[in-house]
Amino acid sequence: MNARSHGAPPSPEGDAFAPWRAVIESMLHAVWLVDAASLRVVAANHAAGTLMGVRAAELVGRGVLDLAATPEDLCFWDEVAGGLAESIESETFVCRLNGGTAPVTRRISRVDQVGGAAFYVVALHDRSEQFRAERALEASAADLRATLESTDDGILVTDLSGRIRNFNRRFAALWNIPDEMLMRREDDAVLEWMRRSVIEPGTYMRRLATIDDATMLQASDVLKLHSGTVLERVATPQCTSGRPIGRVFSFRDITEKLEARERIQVLSYTDALTGLPNRRLLADRVEVALAVAKRDSTPFALLFLNLDRFKHINETLGHTFGDRVLLEVAERIKCSIRQVDTVARLSGDEFVLLAHQADENGAEAAAWRVMEALKRPFNQGDLSFTVTASIGIAMQPNDGTSFDELMRRAESAMREVKHAGRAAFRFHRPRPAQADARSRSRMHLDHAMRQALAQGRFRLHYQPQVEIGSGKIVGTEALIRWRDPELGEISPGEFIPVAEETGFIVPIGEWVLRQAVKQAAAWQASGRPRAVSVNVSALQFQQPGFVDGVATVLREAGLAAEWLELELTESILLQDAQDAMLRLQALAQLGVKLAIDDFGTGYSSLAYLKRFPIGRLKIDRSFISGLPLDESDAGIVRAIISMGRALRLEIIAEGVETVAQRDFLQEAGCHLFQGFLFSPALDVMAFEAKFGAS
Ligand code: C2E
Ligand code: MG
Ligand code: MG
Numbered sequence: 001m002n003a004r005s006h007g008a009p010p011s012p013e014g015d016a017f018a019p020w021r022a023v024i025e026s027m028l029h030a031v032w033l034v035d036a037a038s039l040r041v042v043a044a045n046h047a048a049g050t051l052m053g054v055r056a057a058e059l060v061g062r063g064v065l066d067l068a069a070t071p072e073d074l075c076f077w078d079e080v081a082g083g084l085a086e087s088i089e090s091e092t093f094v095c096r097l098n099g100g101t102a103p104v105t106r107r108i109s110r111v112d113q114v115g116g117a118a119f120y121v122v123a124l125h126d127r128s129e130q131f132r133a134e135r136a137l138e139a140s141a142a143d144l145r146a147t148l149e150s151t152d153d154g155i156l157v158t159d160l161s162g163r164i165r166n167f168n169r170r171f172a173a174l175w176n177i178p179d180e181m182l183m184r185r186e187d188d189a190v191l192e193w194m195r196r197s198v199i200e201p202g203t204y205m206r207r208l209a210t211i212d213d214a215t216m217l218q219a220s221d222v223l224k225l226h227s228g229t230v231l232e233r234v235a236t237p238q239c240t241s242g243r244p245i246g247r248v249f250s251f252r253d254i255t256e257k258l259e260a261r262e263r264i265q266v267l268s269y270t271d272a273l274t275g276l277p278n279r280r281l282l283a284d285r286v287e288v289a290l291a292v293a294k295r296d297s298t299p300f301a302l303l304f305l306n307l308d309r310f311k312h313i314n315e316t317l318g319h320t321f322g323d324r325v326l327l328e329v330a331e332r333i334k335c336s337i338r339q340v341d342t343v344a345r346l347s348g349d350e351f352v353l354l355a356h357q358a359d360e361n362g363a364e365a366a367a368w369r370v371m372e373a374l375k376r377p378f379n380q381g382d383l384s385f386t387v388t389a390s391i392g393i394a395m396q397p398n399d400g401t402s403f404d405e406l407m408r409r410a411e412s413a414m415r416e417v418k419h420a421g422r423a424a425f426r427f428h429r430p431r432p433a434q435a436d437a438r439s440r441s442r443m444h445l446d447h448a449m450r451q452a453l454a455q456g457r458f459r460l461h462y463q464p465q466v467e468i469g470s471g472k473i474v475g476t477e478a479l480i481r482w483r484d485p486e487l488g489e490i491s492p493g494e495f496i497p498v499a500e501e502t503g504f505i506v507p508i509g510e511w512v513l514r515q516a517v518k519q520a521a522a523w524q525a526s527g528r529p530r531a532v533s534v535n536v537s538a539l540q541f542q543q544p545g546f547v548d549g550v551a552t553v554l555r556e557a558g559l560a561a562e563w564l565e566l567e568l569t570e571s572i573l574l575q576d577a578q579d580a581m582l583r584l585q586a587l588a589q590l591g592v593k594l595a596i597d598d599f600g601t602g603y604s605s606l607a608y609l610k611r612f613p614i615g616r617l618k619i620d621r622s623f624i625s626g627l628p629l630d631e632s633d634a635g636i637v638r639a640i641i642s643m644g645r646a647l648r649l650e651i652i653a654e655g656v657e658t659v660a661q662r663d664f665l666q667e668a669g670c671h672l673f674q675g676f677l678f679s680p681a682l683d684v685m686a687f688e689a690k691f692g693a694s
Contacts, residue, residue: 154172218236276330460481462477468672509537
């Protein structure tokens with residue numbers, strides 16, 4: 001393979017280069033020989049062909065200027081041509097004959113042959129690979145930098161001796177490091193800056209020393225800075241070929257996360273309104289108290305406190321007002337207990353007091369103190385009123401040895417206080433065995449009720465309803481009575497709720513309705529007509545044939561509908577307002593009168609009532625009992641009366657026991673009342689004997 005055989009221009013020297021060809025062919029680098037006079041290639045080795053992208057022979061005869069890629073090259077060969085340069089080593093590019101350029105290191109030396117033509121040996125080292133590697137390295141360095149800068153963590157890379165090798169801007173920002181310090185790469189100053197920024201530099205340095213010593217240690221620490229920032233630092237060893245060469249420290253700002261966690265921690269253990277411990281924290285403290293009690297055999301007490309009629313305050317005066325009252329209650333309870341004791345708010349108006357190392361005397365003293373603290377009148381805005389509480393007490397270990405058990409017992413004691421008339425405290429007392437034997441359990445009551453209805457043991461008593469000014473009887477309320485041969489007299493307050501639960505209230509209610517309507521018809525027949533008011537339970541009211549049933553009962557007794565009034569509870573209106581409306585309209589159409597019983601204890605508002613064909617409101621007796629002195633009761637009663645009157649409703653007060661109560665009601669504009677002041681409910685005979693003439 002020589003120049004001639006490929007039609008390349010013959011070299012002036014002919015075969016003068018033959019020995020050289022053999023020499024350059026054995027070389028690994030690309031080499032070509034250039035005739036010094038013509039500056040044309042006279043010989044090229046295989047590697048030169050590969051470099052230039054052609055067969056080696058095709059290079060022969062080409063002018064070097066054709067193969068030069070840069071202006072410097074052109075100058076160089078010009079100088080060579082002018083005899084100004086003899087040898088050179090440079091980095092340049094050559095033009096590949098199949099397109100593109102290749103980076104090369106080129107060494108050129110001039111050879112002057114004795115008696116022969118001078119030529120240049122041009123040796124070229126292809127740097128394409130190295131070039132590619134460098135580019136790739138640059139690209140990955142750029143990637144690395146972009147990655148470093150795009151993370152939200154501050155990154156600091158050091159070598160094993162702690163010298164800074166790399167960092168990102170976030171690192172500088174988190175540590176608040178001045179720019180110039182980083183720019184000038186004052187490593188010591190940067191490290192000292194970091195040391196001075198942390199709140200506990202001693203611990204910080206000791207920890208750093210540990211990390212330095214253990215090159216393969218992965219460590220995670222929390223650093224608190226004077227600036228208030230809290231950083232999480234993770235130190236990870238950096239290795240190449242499995243050997244550690246330095247460390248990567250990443251810093252994450254966890255200030256907010258930590259604050260949020262602390263907030264959650266506080267929230268999950270305290271009541272949001274009062275800031276008192278909540279049920280969870282109380283449970284924890286009781287667990288601790290139980291452990292101590294077990295070890296030292298010391299008793300402690302749980303006092304379960306429920307505010308009396310707080311719901312009315314909330315309903316009538318609004319939740320904001322209610323919240324303010326709760327806050328003050330919490331404050332007063334807190335001030336009335338010992339520092340070591342805990343008061344927690346469970347929910348709404350329920351508080352629990354944990355009295356440590358307290359026997360019954362201690363628990364009683366605590367209950368008295370709390371009740372005393374609540375006794376002072378509460379003043380909110382223009383209103384002054386009293387708040388009372390019912391407190392149930394359970395003693396550890398007699399009443400229970402677990403949180404749940406003690407709570408249950410204390411709560412049931414509190415409920416007993418409520419039943420007995422509120423505003424007092426009571427210890428949990430196990431039921432006497434005898435009472436259990438009598439077992440007024442639900443099942444037993446239900447069974448006895450069914451028998452009572454079948455055997456005609458229910459009776460009705462009638463309580464007069466009186467015009468407040470004249471004292472004239474305008475109607476009567478039918479109230480059921482039951483004496484069981486075994487259980488004795490059982491009040492409706494006890495068995496009606498059970499009947500409502502079991503559904504037996506429906507047949508009982510039908511019996512009451514029929515009986516009361518019959519009585520009204522009898523009164524009418526005797527020439528002394530009296531209206532009857534009949535209590536109707538929600539379940540009974542919701543029965544599909546209820547309205548028809550009422551019409552039938554009236555027809556069969558021959559009583560005009562206007563002599564019958566049905567006393568409904570607010571819950572009837574709230575359950576299915578649409579359905580309730582249709583029934584109420586049908587009843588009103590019949591001519592039956594409708595009243596809302598126990599008004600004020602439910603959730604309906606007066607404005608809401610306006611939509612229904614209701615004629616009368618009966619103010620619940622729990623509001624009447626505090627009259628006229630309790631300012632909260634007085635305010636509520638006055639509000640109900642004046643708003644009720646504005647809606648053209650007739651207002652009746654129940655449970656009126658004193659003249660003062662009646663006078664207050666009369667002055668406030670109440671139309672009617674019923675209560676022990678005038679008369680309790682009486683059987684028909686007693687009623688006639690007492691009021692026959694009126
Ligand atoms: P209620 O309908 O609010 O009846 C008024 C209750 O207050 C009656 O209790 C009555 O005896 C009592 N009372 C009347 N005047 C006074 C007073 O001056 N002071 C006090 N402290 N109490 C007074 P009773 O008869 O024990 O009935 C309790 C509840 O049982 C009734 O409350 C009513 O909700 C229900 N109930 C009674 N009879 C029936 C009935 O036939 N059907 C239905 N569904 N429920 C009934
Ligand atoms: Mg009633
Ligand atoms: Mg009532």
